[in-house]
Structure formats: C-alpha cells, structure tokens
Amino acid sequence: MSHALFSSYDLAGLSLNNRVVMAPMTRCRAAEGDVPTPLMAEYYAQRAGAGLIVSEGVPVSPTGRGYLWTPGIYTAEQVAGWRTVADAVHAKGGRLFVQLWHVGRISHRSLQPGDQSPVGPSDAVAEGAVCFAIDDAGHPGNVATSPPKALDQAGIAAVREAFVAAARNALEAGIDGVEIHGANGYLFDQFLNSAVNDRGDAYGGSVENRCRLLLETVDAVSKAIGAARVGVRISPNGRFNAMPEDPEMEATFLHLAAELGRRGVAYLHINDQLTFGLPPIPEGLIAKLRAAFGGAVIVCGGYDGERARAAIDGGLADLVAFGVPFIANPDLPARLENGWPLNEANRDTFYGGGAAGYTDYPVYTE
Template sequence: MPVRTALDMLHANRASAGQVPNALMAQYYAQRANPATGAGLIVTEATQISPEGQGYLDTPGLFNSAQVAGWRRVTDAVHAEGGRIVVQLWHVGRISHVSLQPGGVAPLSSTATPAKTKTFIAGGFAEVSTPRALRTDEIPGVVAQYRRAAELAIEAGFDGVEVHGANGYLIEQFLRDTINDRTDAYGGSIENRARFLIEVMQAVTGAIGGGRTGLRLSPVTPANDAGIDSQAQQLFEHVGRQLAPLKLAFVHVVEGATGGPRDNAPFDYAALRVAFGAPWMVNNGYTRTMALDAVASGGADLVAFGKPFISNPDLGRRLRENAPLNELRPALLYGGGAEGYTDYPFLGAAA
C-alpha cells in the first residue's frame, strides 16, 4: 500500500516585508505539490491571523489584501502541479516578543504568566515577553479574526484551512490547566477551558464549512512550556465530542512530544479518534515503515512529514520506491534564500 503523505511545513521564516508570501515560497510549495511525486496534501507553515498573532520574525500572515495576493501566487503554483493545499491558521499568544507586536505592546494570552522559552526576533533568539491576559470581552474579537482569516484563505485560493491548536500556542494556552489560570467562563473546568477552541472551530466552519476545515492538536507535548494537562485524556476527548458534529475534513495529531519522544506521556489516541469521528492524520517522527504500517492497519488515514519533506521535494516518490533521502541542512532551515530551501535535488528519471 502506498504511503498517504501530507507535507506539514515548519516555519521557514522567509516571508517578505509585511509578512507577505513571495515567489520563492511559491516555488518551494510547487516543488512538493505534484501528488505523483510529492505530497497528497500540503499544510502550509503556520500563518498568523492578525498582527498580534505573530511570534517569530518573517513568518507569513493572512489578514490583509497584500498577503492574500501573495498566497494566491502560492496556491496557483500548487494547483498548476495538481496539488492541494490548506493554510495553517495560527495565533502564537504568549510565545512572542514585544518587538514583533504592533506598538511594542505585550503579547496576548489566556494568562499574564510568561512562558519559559525563546523566540526568534531581529538579532537572533530572545526570551519571550510577559503577556497580557485577554479580557473576557476581547475574546470574541480574536474568534472573529480566525473566521476572517478562513474567509481570506478561500479568497486566496486555498482548498481549506487547518486551525493550529497545538504546541503551546494561543489555543493550548486556553486548553491546558498548566497555563490557563482564568476565573471567567474560559477558565477552570474542562468545559470552560475548551470553550475558546470550540468557538473558534464553530466560527471557522460556519464561514467555510467543516469539509474545508482541519484541526491540529498535540495532547501531551510540552512544547513552548505548555506542560501536560492534569486531565489530558478527558480534556481532549471532550473537545472531540463537542467538535464531531462539525464533520471536520481531518484532525491532525502530534503523537507525543513535538519533535521529540513519542512516549513522553500516556495517551489513548485511538479513543480520541473515536471521539472526533473524522479523517485522522498522524505526525511526529514517522519513518517509512511506521507510516506504511499506520495506514495499512487502519490506525491512520494520512501520515504527515515535516523535515523530510523540506530536504526531499519528491518525498512521496522516494517513500514509494524506498529510495535514499537527501540529508537536511539544519543551519539553513530558518531565514535566508533558496539555499537549503528550494535547492534540494529530486531523484533522477524513473527506470
């Protein structure tokens, strides 16, 4: 059975001024778009839904007309190759720095407690800034930003969106009791902590339909000082049951610690899959053998690859043929130009 692959793009930090996608990015995605050699589905790098949603230097946005035009160049290039592409909608919350925020103000979060982690700004890595907790009356405005970004995604030619609810960013800052210290309707109980995510997903699917909306989750990753929720299984199964009626296009789950051990904490992913009842995409350290087994056994409908797809634009073909992979050049992952981005070689002509 062939591997059903998705490209899960890491931050490349190569957007142009104004957080606008550019021609180099269009070339990158187009290289990986042909379903015969590349990805069956492309999930873009995380893309901020508002100026306040930015947490890293030179990441792309999707909240104004210039960004829509830039992304249209990307989607047109992908579709010309026969590919399909969804944009990952992102708000970093407290994983940001005042130098990246409009007016140099504090980042927004569920909490006023800073994360013990770093981000990338002009000049290099720096400790994230102390956030400001969103007022209850401000939360509907952020939900509306997700909805508007989804509408702009369709205008930009995307086949759909993936809401980024993973890796300790804003949505998880509401979800997890290790971060959320609120005493309003968005804090305390599982039902309250899940409220923000549920409202976001209802808004997005209300705008573009559940069939064009995916969700990324990472139930037990400690990424970005997220900690592990004291009732992680109950929390995420509650989310699944609440969102199941939306009939999502897919759920994209990071198993274990993002980019790290897959067994860092116990979690029943099969039970979560039942709760959602949606097409299931798995992620985190999958090899060819693991991916084949996951799909053949029915454990997953789709397997996402990140770093291997960066260094292998024809990863789909290489996996099918069990061909050697290009080695990644980690020093060139973030920022820069074509080197380490669009200059990785393809396999030679098929025999």
C-alpha cells in the same frame, strides 16, 4: 503492489492523490510586510506531490505573530501572495490548506503592534520559552518571550474574528482549506492546559470551558467557509514552548476530539512531539482520540515510510504527515513509494535566508 499510503483519498469531498501529507513547518522566508514570495510559491509547488500540503503557520493578525518573517494572511498584499502560492501548487496537481496561527504568549513586545504585551489566557509567563525576534543588539535571533496579559472578553472576540477573516482570505486566495493551529504551546493550546489557564470565567476551569475558545473559533470559521474546509491540529501531552504537564490532559483532549467530530470538520491532525526530544503521546491515546473523533485522522511525529504504512494498516490513521523529510526531499512520496534513498536536511538553513536549503534540494535521479 502499491500500498494504501499512496492511493487516492477523499477528504471531506476533496480528492487527494495520496495519503502523504506535508506537515506545517515554519521557514521564515516571507518578504517585508510578511508577504508570501515567489520563492515560497516555488518551494510549495516543488512538494505538490504530497496528497495534501499544510502550510507553515500563518498569523491571523499582527498580534498573532511570534516570529520574524512568517507570512500573514490579514492584508491585501499577503492574500495576493498566497494566491500565487495556491496557483503554483494547483498547477502541479496538489492540494493546499493554510495553517491559521495565533501564538498567544509565545511572542515578544518587539513583534507586537505598538510594542504591546503578547496575550494569553492568563498573565503566566512561558518560563524558558523563546521566540524569533530582534534582540537587544538589534539583530534577529532567539529571545525570551515577554510577559503576557490575559485576554479580556473583547480580546477573545477579536481572536475569533481574526480567524474568520483569515479563513475567508484563504478561500479568496484560492486555497483549498484551513487548519486551525491548536497545538505546540500556542494560544489555543494555552487555553486547553489546566496548568496554564487559571481563568475564572467561561473560558477557564472545567474541561468544557477550557475547550470553549477553540470550539467557538471552529464554529465561526466553519460557518464562514464550511466545516469540510476546516481541519484542526492538536498536540496532546505536549511540552513544547514551556507547556507544563496537565493532570487533566486526557479528559480534555478526548472531550475536544468528540466535539470536533460532532461538528464534522475535515480532519483531526494529531502531532506527537517525540521528535522534539519531548515525552511522546501516551500509548493508546491516539486510538482513543480517533474513536472519539470518528472522522479522518492525520498523525505526525517521527514517521518514516514503514511506520506510516503500519499506522494506516493498523487503523491508527487515514493519512500521515511528514515534516523534516519534506524539507530535503521535494519528491518525498515517490521516494517512499519506490524505496529510493532520502536527502539529508541542512538544519542551518531551516529558518530565514533564501533559496539555499529551501528550493535547491534535488529530486531523485538514478
């Protein structure tokens, strides 16, 4: 008998064919102008057997960029490209949310308009962090992030407005919804962390203040497109992108989860960074976050078929997201359901390039 992981699911009124989610993964395949390409449409359509696809991170503005060739959603050309992607996914019966992204301090001046500094909650440098930019020799590669400047009130307002505009653009492109990227050491995560955010205004200090920017953005986006079209991704205890340990981590994320639940967003997506070789989320915290949120929860981070089934059976989550396995296995839900072997992913082709390691992985055949 098929497991609940492979059964349909109602996500805030959106019918999903199963509870297997394709996790957001940066692939750096956009064309000039950070425009989504027909090859990207093919890539996502191949994986439309997922109950829900969450796209790679999509910068909401030129200042939100931290990596070369990541597809944006702030120009007419980019929106047209995403419409092609959405149409291809829908033609295969899939559902697509785009992950709206601002990297904050994880950027380099060469990626910023006018060679300006990246922005963050403070001027604290992400020591040891890198982004994907043009190096001193003029070649693409990993480079140290540039020192950021702290957002002022006008800058904070501009961030909110950029997310609202991007969400409206997503719906204009025919996309089913958006996921606000609050995880993995990027802008909102930087504001949440008490060891990074040393502001003395309404956006720093207390738990409530450090959650303010993300919650205000959720409110503004929800007002624009409806809370049922909005998900949020978080990474409690995360250390990726040079994030320091936060002594107020649990209190911060439990408050955030409760506030997101009160707002009725479509889902809370909890990413565990253990697959990055970093400390896992403390035992029991995911269950506490689920109880505080009260809505649909997606878990992600090192899950295979067995762990995914256990997460749903144990009430830990409603849906389970898979990352790297989806790169190499476009038919991953069918492989998991039938116990078919998995292709191995070629990590050398994860970022940049063309069809090799992107759209050329085979589906399972006997």
